[in-house]
Amino acid sequence: MTRTPSLAALRAGLETALDPDARAWLDQSLTEAADHKADSGQGPVPTWELRFAQAGRRCGPEHADDARLLLLHAARADTATLTRLYEQGTAAERRAVLRTLDHLVPGPEALGLTEDALRTNDTSLVAAAVGPYGAEHLGAHAWRHAVLKCLFTGVSVDEVAALADRARGDAELARMLGDFARERTAAGRPVPADLQRVLALTEVSAETSAETCTETSVETSAVEAPGASSTEPLTRAGAPTEPPSEAAPAASAASPQES
Amino acid sequence: MRIFDPHIHMTSRTTDDYEAMYAAGVRAVVEPAFWLGQPRTSPSSFYDYFDSLLGWEPFRAAQYGIAHHCTIALNPKEANDPRCTPVLDQLPRYLVKDNVVAVGEIGYDSMTPAEDTALAAQLQMAADAELPALVHTPHRDKLAGLHRTIDVVRESALPLDRVLLDHLNETTVKDAKDAGCWLGFSVYPDTKMDEDRMVALLKEYGPEKVLVNSAADWGKSDPLKTRKVGDAMLAADFTEDQVDQVLWRNPLAFYGLSGRLDLDVADTDATHEGNSILRGGE
Numbered sequence: 017m018t019r020t021p022s023l024a025a026l027r028a029g030l031e032t033a034l035d036p037d038a039r040a041w042l043d044q045s046l047t048e049a050a051d052h053k054a055d056s057g058q059g060p061v062p063t064w065e066l067r068f069a070q071a072g073r074r075c076g077p078e079h080a081d082d083a084r085l086l087l088l089h090a091a092r093a094d095t096a097t098l099t100r101l102y103e104q105g106t107a108a109e110r111r112a113v114l115r116t117l118d119h120l121v122p123g124p125e126a127l128g129l130t131e132d133a134l135r136t137n138d139t140s141l142v143a144a145a146v147g148p149y150g151a152e153h154l155g156a157h158a159w160r161h162a163v164l165k166c167l168f169t170g171v172s173v174d175e176v177a178a179l180a181d182r183a184r185g186d187a188e189l190a191r192m193l194g195d196f197a198r199e200r201t202a203a204g205r206p207v208p209a210d211l212q213r214v215l216a217l218t219e220v221s222a223e224t225s226a227e228t229c230t231e232t233s234v235e236t237s238a239v240e241a242p243g244a245s246s247t248e249p250l251t252r253a254g255a256p257t258e259p260p261s262e263a264a265p266a267a268s269a270a271s272p273q274e275s
Numbered sequence: 276m277r278i279f280d281p282h283i284h285m286t287s288r289t290t291d292d293y294e295a296m297y298a299a300g301v302r303a304v305v306e307p308a309f310w311l312g313q314p315r316t317s318p319s320s321f322y323d324y325f326d327s328l329l330g331w332e333p334f335r336a337a338q339y340g341i342a343h344h345c346t347i348a349l350n351p352k353e354a355n356d357p358r359c360t361p362v363l364d365q366l367p368r369y370l371v372k373d374n375v376v377a378v379g380e381i382g383y384d385s386m387t388p389a390e391d392t393a394l395a396a397q398l399q400m401a402a403d404a405e406l407p408a409l410v411h412t413p414h415r416d417k418l419a420g421l422h423r424t425i426d427v428v429r430e431s432a433l434p435l436d437r438v439l440l441d442h443l444n445e446t447t448v449k450d451a452k453d454a455g456c457w458l459g460f461s462v463y464p465d466t467k468m469d470e471d472r473m474v475a476l477l478k479e480y481g482p483e484k485v486l487v488n489s490a491a492d493w494g495k496s497d498p499l500k501t502r503k504v505g506d507a508m509l510a511a512d513f514t515e516d517q518v519d520q521v522l523w524r525n526p527l528a529f530y531g532l533s534g535r536l537d538l539d540v541a542d543t544d545a546t547h548e549g550n551s552i553l554r555g556g557e
Contacts, residue, residue, distance in 0.1 A: 061368055072373035073535045080373075106372050107330035138334045 023089055026082050034075055041074045042083055049090035064091050072108055084112030095125050102129050111140050117149035124153040134162050143175040151177035160189045173210040183217035190218040278501045279303040281526035282488035285332055292498045293339035299502040303342040303538055305530055307380045307409050309350045312493050318361045325369050342538045346379035346409050354393035363396055370404040376533040379409025383420045394427055402432035407532040412442050421447045425454045439529055444468055457529050461490035462500040470507040482521045
């Protein structure tokens, strides 16, 4: 669950995974980032920030997160820089910023970015927002809503950093989970399997180890047995072979045609 | 039949459309930045729109197994509004983004001096960012607009073979082809091109460098028009390979000039189910 591998491990992993061109690009970009002078964000875009944007196509989308995280470290990006990169970033760039907050920002001053990500419905951003930085700094109310949002949107609670520690003994979270389970059941819909797990964690007292919590019985009647299917994935991949019928006729034949 | 719709405004479309497009064979789209029907009054509105094209919309498309890329530009219509032209200064920082595969839609609407300026400036930006350009040809005074567009491209740093001239028809296709540009055709229910006329043009001019799009947006339009053109081509005795060339390989080749196409949409993140489009609990 926990992210925050060491920088050396990240770097070593990329060195192995990248092809020679991408490796050379990353090495040079990290040098540029390390050498850059602090800037105000007013002038032309610093070279390393362009490299930050290009990481996906240079290193491949599967390695972009790690490459971006290393760049942010190498540049010693401060909160103002991280905020600018987040606000001007694609979803992938924003995810990289969120993942690096616990490394680079000691206090709660970047919490606004986490809160912004939790307002989105992009599951990759929500997942990044509930990482170690969110676990450290989100207030109780916002954190509970973040956990609930994971259940709503299908983000695995494995993504929630320090879940067991923060959920332990949280009666308010337990109430919210129970209400959610009853709402799902009343609608005839399955309760997300993860809900059971989190609910069990809330019932663990401070003295009980995390290992035994999974055995704790849950008495909320609305909660279904473990193994109940989580929310269904959207239709995809089951490609029908026939094209669908014509789209419904438009309401007005006089609609403008400027595109 | 695999389909790459090289011009569609998915921001204006529903998830039902994504579902139907996938069922019809659409696996990749490019969404050009354009106007929204309602004129914008400040640069910030553009930045939110661009961010959506680089964030939410590709996420939405991926839920349906469709790869989504975009083109970014200040469109010709709004280039005439001085409240919007500061957008030009911010475009370079968007053009470096991984998902941006061309500068566009640029071109002419009313052929004003402000449009001249925006077109020339953005052709230069395309050359600087090593991107191709998607150039809209005007609805009014179309042939004159096409000639003027080609003249401006000739004077720019961007080679004509890195330009896709869009919304072509019977009156403009020959000059666009002779200039060496990529040839875009928008197939609409009532206006622009239709399936049968498209097939006739393909017979006359061949499938080389021809791209067919639905240009579907918030107006009367149909996101399945690409598939319907493919079916009409087969009915007119084009081969499956020729259909694949027009509906898949040509768009891939044109936007591939950016070096940024990534058609893998296995999932937005392998670790989760990725169904937040359902707005929770559905």
